[in-house]
Amino acid sequence: MSEGSVYSAAKVFRHPDQVASWLAEMPSAPLHIRIKPINRCNHSCWYCAYRADGLQLGDEMDEEARLPVGTLRRIATDLVSMGVKAVTFSGGGEPLLYRELPEIIGILGGGGVKVATLTNGANLKGRMADAFAAHGAWVRVSVDAVTDDSYARARGVRPGAFTKLLENMADFTARKSSCVLGVNLVIGAENAGKVAEACAIFRSVGVAHVKLSGVVVANSGAENAAYHLAIQDTVAAQIVEARRLETDSFRIVDHYHALPERFTKLYQSCSMLRFLTVIGADGCVYTCQDKAYTDAGRIGELDEGRFRDFWFSERVQAFLSGFNPSVSCAHHCVSHTKNMLLDEVARLNPEHADFV
Template structure:
């Protein structure tokens, strides 16, 4: 049975004592890399932060180089996301197989619309987790969140069922969930989302706050958890984010040390310090395609340190990818009085 950890990165980072040692001694630190295979997308999300207009994609040769160098750098996990919609890349299945051959764990975030049986089988075989971003429990809400007509919503629902069936048929251990971004606009569909996710075979429905929206879901989350959760289905939430709403939207640390453990490679073969700042030149670590460099050359360049020194966390979104383990890492760097006396 799949055990869900509650999506708390602050506890995850402490599991990598070797990486923390490397961090303190300036050596290999990468744990997870977000990888954008393509900027092409088949949805029209009104609040999209992607860059699907330019249609950039990684070539197969670039994917091979990235996989090889991530392995050499000791990277542990790859989250295939976007950018655009990863299922639309022509080498999607080959990319999964290649990354897995290097021993890396693979997570996949998708809108689910382009899922087919052969892709579902590859996901079941190679991925550690697969999350379909549904963000609705009705065609009406799906139109608001994804900008798509009812036929697209119904197709995604049928694809959730398809993935569930493939997982059962193959005996796969992939953690298969659906995702829902909460806000004052989407709150009315929270129960319908959980209901349709459970009915169509997802292993869990996960709530996460929409960036910058502090809508309180605590009472509704508790009610839905009590009503729908059982041994085969879980109601989850990124509680480490919701529980900190009262602290405000700022950051308590002055350095983004998380960038040494988590990074992003975009569909135009550039590496950035943070997934929230794709295409921001201030966060650019290196342009592998434009500069003719390998990923290892870019990662080991002096520019990485320049980016680190220039990042102001107060310019970053609240509860970002690196936030929870930045708090932990900030504690490691703090000069504590009388630290010898535990």
């Protein structure tokens, strides 16, 4: 497994039919949908983008919101019939707290839709673990600590929760299913000197890779850059040490970087809107995970969970065509690199495209 095979901004180009529809400005189903089934969470991470005071993400989130199971069943059925390729369950809250999730995973997986989740891993056991082992493509656990004490401080959980998480992860990898278990290690000032130690711990319980990510502490790119400037040399040395742990079955995926001082977008169209969208626990559809639960990112509300009718409506298609990131997205954007690639493709002169 290589970094590029799991994390790559170029994945969209493996879907030529959808790319052709986008270039021709023809409506098509999204390739990938993030579903936030529940906004309640059993952790309280100090840096959570949906709950931290200094971040705009989730500024209108109702922490009690939960998609009714009937609505989510209808959504899942629509996604299968539309030919959506993949669904990731994420937060909002902790997706594995949604009791009926194994049933929904079964509907999607049984219909040929690949399934994944971003989770804190506390409930990766029992029926939840069974469902992902049977139908999941990947599970990624967000972690930020290396001891029970530091984990409890970062997340407001009881002492011993980190040990229980490691047990859940070890039990999941022991199943030897095709579902890839990975870790997203969120790096900040407190754990900057513990990156290699953390990677060694996660390798010991059988995870396939650890993705290294810098914590986002503010809407301002300059503030984020200043925060990471103080620790980036320490982190760089730790990454060198962590890479010595790599084997054929364990990889370090280095996405840690000093965030740019400006979040300005120079392109006028968000091409990724056609390939990825977000359904929130409030029953609304959003442009992306970076604008979920914000008025600026709200495309509209589903009517009784009928995603197909919503997506192909004239109003929504007009919204997608008219959305301008250079005006609306002066903040961190997970799709920025992907949008720059797509923007370059869209601007190619077709008469010269054969001269590769």
